Amino acid sequence: MSTLTDRPEGEAPTPVVSRASATGEALRGTASALPLLPPLILVVVAFAVFAPNFLSGTNIENIVVAASIIVVPGLAMTLCITMGEFDLSVGATVALTGAVTCTVIRDGSSTATALVAGLLVGLAVGLANGLVVTKLGVTPFIATLASMVIVRGFARAYTDSRDVIVNDSTLKYLAAGRPLGIPFPVVVAVIAIAITMYVTYRTRFGRWVAAIGSNRDAAALSGLPVDRIRIMVYVLIGLTGAIWGATISAQLQKGSGNLGLGFELDAITIVVIGGTSLLGGRASVIGTVLGALLIEVIRNGLNLLDVAPAWQRISIGLLLVMALAAQAIRRKVPLEALDDKH
Amino acid sequence: MATNDVLLGIKDLTVEFPGVKALDGVSFDVRAGEVHALVGENGAGKSTLLKVLGGVYAPTGGSVTLGGEPYRPARPRDAQDAGIAVIYQEFTLFRDLTVAENVFAGREPHSRLTRAIDYAAMRQECRRVFEQLRVAIDPDARVGDLSISEQQLVEIAKALSVDGRVIIMDEPTAALSSSEVSRLLDVVKRLRDEGRSVIYVSHHLEEVFEVADRATVLRDGRFVTTVDSADADEDTLVRSMVGRDVASVFHREDATFGEVVLRVERLRAGRVLQDVSLDVRAGEVVGIGGVAGAGQNELTQAVFGALPVRGGGMLLDGKAFAPRTPAEAIAAGVGFLHEDRKSAGNLPHLSVEQNLTMTVLDRVRGRVLLSTGKQREVWSTYRDRLRIKASSHHQLISLLSGGNQQKVLLGRALARSGHLLVLNEPTRGVDIGAKAEIHQLVNELTAQGVAVLMVSSDLPELLGMSDRIVVLSQGRVVGRLSGADATEENVIACATTGRRIGLAA
Numbered sequence: 135m136s137t138l139t140d141r142p143e144g145e146a147p148t149p150v151v152s153r154a155s156a157t158g159e160a161l162r163g164t165a166s167a168l169p170l171l172p173p174l175i176l177v178v179v180a181f182a183v184f185a186p187n188f189l190s191g192t193n194i195e196n197i198v199v200a201a202s203i204i205v206v207p208g209l210a211m212t213l214c215i216t217m218g219e220f221d222l223s224v225g226a227t228v229a230l231t232g233a234v235t236c237t238v239i240r241d242g243s244s245t246a247t248a249l250v251a252g253l254l255v256g257l258a259v260g261l262a263n264g265l266v267v268t269k270l271g272v273t274p275f276i277a278t279l280a281s282m283v284i285v286r287g288f289a290r291a292y293t294d295s296r297d298v299i300v301n302d303s304t305l306k307y308l309a310a311g312r313p314l315g316i317p318f319p320v321v322v323a324v325i326a327i328a329i330t331m332y333v334t335y336r337t338r339f340g341r342w343v344a345a346i347g348s349n350r351d352a353a354a355l356s357g358l359p360v361d362r363i364r365i366m367v368y369v370l371i372g373l374t375g376a377i378w379g380a381t382i383s384a385q386l387q388k389g390s391g392n393l394g395l396g397f398e399l400d401a402i403t404i405v406v407i408g409g410t411s412l413l414g415g416r417a418s419v420i421g422t423v424l425g426a427l428l429i430e431v432i433r434n435g436l437n438l439l440d441v442a443p444a445w446q447r448i449s450i451g452l453l454l455v456m457a458l459a460a461q462a463i464r465r466k467v468p469l470e471a472l473d474d475k476h
Numbered sequence: 477m478a479t480n481d482v483l484l485g486i487k488d489l490t491v492e493f494p495g496v497k498a499l500d501g502v503s504f505d506v507r508a509g510e511v512h513a514l515v516g517e518n519g520a521g522k523s524t525l526l527k528v529l530g531g532v533y534a535p536t537g538g539s540v541t542l543g544g545e546p547y548r549p550a551r552p553r554d555a556q557d558a559g560i561a562v563i564y565q566e567f568t569l570f571r572d573l574t575v576a577e578n579v580f581a582g583r584e585p586h587s588r589l590t591r592a593i594d595y596a597a598m599r600q601e602c603r604r605v606f607e608q609l610r611v612a613i614d615p616d617a618r619v620g621d622l623s624i625s626e627q628q629l630v631e632i633a634k635a636l637s638v639d640g641r642v643i644i645m646d647e648p649t650a651a652l653s654s655s656e657v658s659r660l661l662d663v664v665k666r667l668r669d670e671g672r673s674v675i676y677v678s679h680h681l682e683e684v685f686e687v688a689d690r691a692t693v694l695r696d697g698r699f700v701t702t703v704d705s706a707d708a709d710e711d712t713l714v715r716s717m718v719g720r721d722v723a724s725v726f727h728r729e730d731a732t733f734g735e736v737v738l739r740v741e742r743l744r745a746g747r748v749l750q751d752v753s754l755d756v757r758a759g760e761v762v763g764i765g766g767v768a769g770a771g772q773n774e775l776t777q778a779v780f781g782a783l784p785v786r787g788g789g790m791l792l793d794g795k796a797f798a799p800r801t802p803a804e805a806i807a808a809g810v811g812f813l814h815e816d817r818k819s820a821g822n823l824p825h826l827s828v829e830q831n832l833t834m835t836v837l838d839r840v841r842g843r844v845l846l847s848t849g850k851q852r853e854v855w856s857t858y859r860d861r862l863r864i865k866a867s868s869h870h871q872l873i874s875l876l877s878g879g880n881q882q883k884v885l886l887g888r889a890l891a892r893s894g895h896l897l898v899l900n901e902p903t904r905g906v907d908i909g910a911k912a913e914i915h916q917l918v919n920e921l922t923a924q925g926v927a928v929l930m931v932s933s934d935l936p937e938l939l940g941m942s943d944r945i946v947v948l949s950q951g952r953v954v955g956r957l958s959g960a961d962a963t964e965e966n967v968i969a970c971a972t973t974g975r976r977i978g979l980a981a
Contacts (some may be wrong), residue, residue, distance in 0.1 A: 317507075336592045340586045345570045345581055352568035355532065356581040357553030417573030 166409035167421030169460060171248070174428045179436030188438055197318065197427070197434045202323035203381050205426040207374040209330040211401045211421045213367050216334075218414025219274040219345040221368060223263060224401055226285035227375030228382060228394030231256045233289050235305070235380050236298040236389030245304035253376045259285055260372020264365030270379055282398065290391030296388040309384035319381060326374075327423060334417050343367065347414025403450065404429055407457035482542060483508040483673050484529075484642055489526050490537030493689060498524040501538065506642065510673045511664060511689035513705070515681070516717050517907035521697040522677050523565070526644055529675075530562035535736035542642075553582070561640030563631045564678075565647045565905075571620030576602040578619050580635045603688055605633045614961055623769055625652050629876030631966065632663070643667060644675040649683060653768035653933055661687050679907060680712050682936075693717055718909050728919055728941055737793060737896050737927035738779070744787035749774040750787070750951035758895070761928040762920065763942025765935075766971045772931040772953040773815065776898050779929065780812045781805035792896065806835055811889030813882070815900040817933070828876065828884050829855040829869040835892040858887035862917055879903075879910020890926075897921065899930040903937060915941055925952040935964055947971050953979065 162164045181188040207224055214221050231252040238248035238359045259281065311318035334340040342363050354360050378397070383389050406412060407428060408421025429450060436446045484506040491499040495548045495878055499521045506512045514522050527533045527898045529540065531549030533878060540547045542558055549555040555562065569578050579583070585594040585601070588822065591738025593804065602615035611629050613622070629647065635643050645664070649657045655871045664674055664687050678684055684691055685705055693700040693716045700716045738756040743749060748772045762770050777783035790797040792808055799805035805812070823831055833840050833851045839848040855869050862883045873881055889897055900920070903911040916957060918941060932938045938945060945962050947955035947970040955970030956978035957963075 173817065336590075338591065338593055341577055341584065341593065342582075344572055345577075348570035348572040349568070352570060352723055353550050353581070355530070355562075355564060355568040357551065357556050358582045359553075409885075415570070 138338040164420045166418045170424045185438035201426040201430040202319040208404045210370040210374040211396040216417040220354035222278040223281040224375040225394040225397035229289035231376040231379035233382035233389035256372040256376025264368035483506045485541040487540035492536045502699045510689040513691035514677045515683040516694035520694040559641035561635035561638040562644040576615035664909040733760045739791040742788035743779040748951040756927045763938045763945045764931045766948035770948040811897045813899045827870040879906035
């Protein structure tokens, strides 16, 4: 392992060239995602060799669609983790919003009304999370762990623990529609990625999210609207959770209190393996996109190889450990560098 | 020069926290276009006052006027909008963001329509501010990659860019080398000449006398006096700060030295340290001087096993000494007091006792568990020996004053080693009373035969406390000063002009 300390004698310290331009910042974010490329290529090649039909057009589309669905909440989670926090309640939000959407449709209202209802519920969950962490000062881990349990409970109570079956072609469009031949979830994901890139690297909101993650006290002393930004990020997670819920319900044509179990960990996993630091301050939007692809490639390939779901979970868990270990190694600064870095 | 117009009027200002009156009926005023120093020991209420002015704390009593109008900031943003810029002692920087992003945090120039930040304008404005400060810092550098003194300058740039009518600086020179200090003081004077008011908080009275038009003294949350600095001298100011007579700088008594404890021979380490040789004898204080970054930190870190040695070597008590980790250095008997108490020294959530016994846990062990009695014994030994003021052994270290925290850490260093102490900026950020006491302690320790290697950027301290001074420049020894040679002029000349004094041919 090469570290700063083995630098050959006499060589000047590497100047840190960092550009404040948005493109530069985006490049920096992208650079932290680069370590993800070799494993991604490796698993693609491995599955191409061993898994039948892995490279077929339909299968590739399946992977891209699955990654597109997961990446949208992953983008909101990227902002949250950049802020040094995370939200465990998004999986439960998927269940509740999906259940609400399907129930509203089943009870005879229009699909649009149902979708708006789902989004409003997602917004409400996000707002509640945001208020609890900011105004009540509960740490995000505990606050969103509690809301994960509460929201899941609501979803089950609301559905009476029964599936809400619908047959709605408009809703189905969310999952299977093909405007201009492109799967609808991919369209949504591309728009969401573009907006997130812009917001993260170009706007004050994005800088402030990074500022809060870098030093929250300083952010407050600098006059940043810290609480408002934090609340907005939780609201974004609630809203993208609702989009996720609607899409999953559209795929399955049902709502259920049991949908989205463990989804919060998927959303966090793609962000973390994408290189966004859990310590906050540094976002890698492209990393989240690659993380989503990597996870879905692995899931898909293991499916094709008939690997049991339990083993899929184990492999994704191992992947998460490796990603975090890689972050820790990159962060390990030799003590030499400490004297001028406080 | 200062006019007599009151810009900032502070009347009967009181701030109460549960159980503590941090400010108690303080009244004074700051004129337009003056540098107004605020002095007092730690705990005198200076920081609280600044936080009221900065919109962080709401006063529980009294009032503030700004330009005749009532001034009641509800949040930091209000203070900025009113033209009051505060540079806090604890840096309020974002390590992950760039210099320009830090300078403009919360006030980024941006397009109304697209919400996009105008990076070009931000960078240009940032350059302009740095030109005004006459420093060269890349607006695009990441703040986490800068040195402490550069970070301090970023803080100052931040205040300047607000275009404040009142600029408040809390200990702005704490982390700066002497040349950087004089540059900063020039900036302060220029700000005043532009008609701004500067409230300047400092423990360094020589700075106060150099830049301040007037000085207000606080003690225990109360107003003591406001003096014209032309009419006052250091002694009277110190007396009103402390409420008693204290030597502002401790002078060492003549000591007798024993055997060489640490010998450093042609040491090369890290990026900076090129060639340093020196001896430290039992009972001796060897002071290391030089501008910031001349290799002082590398030297202490090499001794402490925190920096790999690339050439040369060290002997401890005549035996080869090449620690690869701090643990090895500690085991060999080196006690270390780190430069940055907060990030590398104390464990804020632990008690004073736990902090003190941290390095000697193996000696306070019972058969299975740590022995409460033995820990208490170590604690009370050092509490008495170092005169640590704590309410009890389980008081949190973070609740002590800076000086007492430093004493606990000194105790920790001593508890393990006993015969070689490496002190890096031992009195940075501690108040005058505690400083004198720490100096007194060092004197007592050397009288007991402890050898001390001390890095200090505080020249009076370096001169007053060292038996010999080794001046470094760019990682090499450029001066060996003792006795009559050990003068401020010589240290500065060696450190900054490349003059060489006292080197064997």
